[in-house]
Structures are given as structure tokens and as C-alpha cells.
Amino acid sequence: MVNTTLLPAAAIALFISIIIYTSPCASFNAETGSTDGFSVRLIHRDSPQSPLYDTNLTAADRTKATVRRSVSRLNYFETLISSPMEIAPKLTPDGGEYLMFFHLGTPPAPVYAIVDTGSHLTWLQCLPCKTCYNQTQSLFDPSKSSTYKKVPCRSPACAALEVEECTKDTKSCYYDLVVYGDGSSTMGVLSGDTLTFEDPFPNNITFPHMAFGCADDTSGTFEKSQGYQDDSGSRMQFGSNAVIYGDMTPLASESTSNYYLTLEGISVGNDELPIPDGIFNLTEDFKGGFIIDSGTTYTTLRVEAFLPLVDALGEKIHLQQKEDPSNQFQLCFVAGSFDKLASTPVVTFHFKGADVVFPQQSTYTKAFDWLCCLAMLPSSNISILGNFQQQNFDVGFDLCKKLVSFAASDCAAF
Structure with a gap:
């Protein structure tokens, strides 16, 4: 029997998905040498250090693609709600935003993974592959890893997958995951192998018997990056390195796939917006609600909150308004730099027990060199941070106490 470790969180990747919670009650069982905590650098998909980087596209192209990915992500969540009878776990469509680098197998093979708090299974493409999308790095070859094992059907890891079938020849755990929004899918054998991170010092942090999907049949839309963003300060902390501090708000549900928060209101400056009561509430059948998500770029708000926000900012900001020529954003100002927005009223999200004040650089994005736009989008049902x-912000997840924390931080100083 293979003793396979399921890390207690989930992420999806272009090459592999990896899900890891920063909760102090998570049992890592990692071979870390002298440390019980570690830090992993995150790479933005638009960074030149990303394998998805494309030098041929402009900043405007990047913005358009980012909006499209945010809308696609919203559609994905709404698909989950509209298909409550489907029992298959979902594969997040349309890529992701932050990647993580690690090694898999013995000897270790390099892997780039998209980090995503809204997905279920860690997976990557493996040899031999029936149908695989193109990727820049080599496919993982299980036959070359001395520590690779297929996960048996009767194992806890296979049971945790919830939807599986046993192959008749080997009694291995075979999975078939589908996304309903764009038809993306991955099929393969649930497997186990050694996963190794390297922290900044550097130390190797090893997880033996990591469970992942070894995909041999994959289809969907996977695109290249659209530009550049500085990701020098982006890190994910684990174990004792994951310090939870700042304003804290409780998780609003026991959902295993998404992190729901209770958003009680929104303010512009000192004025709270006239938002109808209950529009951010999560129903008993998991409709609506407010999700904090690493895989969505731009925040989406239900139209009942989005339109009052647009109206309030339009009234309070005395800069020339201009329609977005690309029709991506609904509120834009003629401003060649963020300095012109420095004295404008800030936007505050009032979560239960925590007021999160967004700086201007986290509220507006440059659609063009001369145009700054509100970096939020309307939604008909779900709202997403x-x-x-x-x-x-240092954003912390404490799954023991079921809390999410926010602390303003200069991430460029990391």
C-alpha cells in the first residue's frame, strides 16, 4: 500500500497544480532539516522569469487578456453553482496568475505550477500521453523516477478524490475531471511521488509520497503571458513562517473548494455605499457569496454594489472621465500616473471584523499610458476579491481558527 500524503489545500497549474494551505494546523510531514517553516517565491505569469512570458504583446494586450481571464474565472465559479447535480470536481479554466517552482520525483524534475486557492487536484501532464497541450518544459516521465508509485483504488488519497474509477488491469485510481465553462479536461492516474521545494537560503524541503494527477489526456485553452509585472516581493509562507496577523475576518462557510468571507459593506472615503442588504450573503445551496481567490485578477462585484461604487467614485474624483477604448472597464480617468489619484478618496471593504483599505495602486490599473481605470468588474451573482x-497585503489563512487576515505591507521590500 502506498502511503500517499495529500497536502491540505488545492491549486491548479498549466504544468501541474499544487494546493497548499498556510494553516498552522496543517500536517506537512516534510523533511526540512533544521526548519519547520519555509518560504516559496511566487512568479507572476507576466514576469520575464515566467515560462509563459511573451515578448510580442503590448501592455494593452496584457490588460485585455487579464480582464478576459478574470471574466472566465467568474464564469467558472458561476458554472459550479449552475450545475449542482454534477459530481465531478472541476478543473479551473484559462490558466492562472501566479506560478510556483519546485521539483518532482527522484532524480528531481523541474516543474512550474499555477497556485490557485479555488481548485481541487494537483496534476501535471505525464508520459506517455495520448493527447496533451503544448508546454515549454518536458513532460514528466514517471518511468524515470525511482520514487514514483500509482495510488491504489482503496487508498485514502483515492477516496479523497471522490470521483474515480479503478483500472481493471492495475487497480489504479483513474480520474476524469471536466470544466463545463470551456470544455477543458484532464484525465489520468492518481499517483504519488516526492515533491521538493527550495527556499531562499537555500534549503530543500521535501514531501515524500505527494499525491497528484498524472495526466495522459488533456484538453483546453492554455495561453502565453501577456506582458510584465514585477513579482520580486511575492512569496508564500508555510509552517512556522506563516505568521497570521493584522485585521482578521472569519471564514463564512465550510466549503472545501473556495474561501468565502462575509462582506458587510463598501465605503468610498467616509461615505458608505447604498448597497442592498444581503447581496454578498452565501445561501445554503452555496449560491452567491463573496470569495477570496488567488486565481482571479480583478475583483468582481454584484451589479447592485458595483454600480453605486462607480457612481460614488465618478462624483468624488474631479478628473476628466474617458471611456475605455478597449471597452474593458466601466470607469476611467485621464491620468498619466497614479500621482494624480493620490488625493482621491480610498475604497474600503468592510468585512466582518476587518476593514480593508485599498491603496490607489490596488484600486486602479493603467489601461493605457494616459488612462487609469477602476480595476473591478461587474457580476450578476458571485463577488470575488x-x-x-x-x-x-500579507494575506493569511488560519484553517484551525477559520480566519483570514489582512495586513498592509510593502511587498517590494521582501
């Missing part, structure tokens, strides 16, 4: 608004 995207990673653009999480910039320059």
Missing part, C-alpha cells in the same frame, strides 16, 4: 486588490 481578486489578487490585484490583494497586492501589498
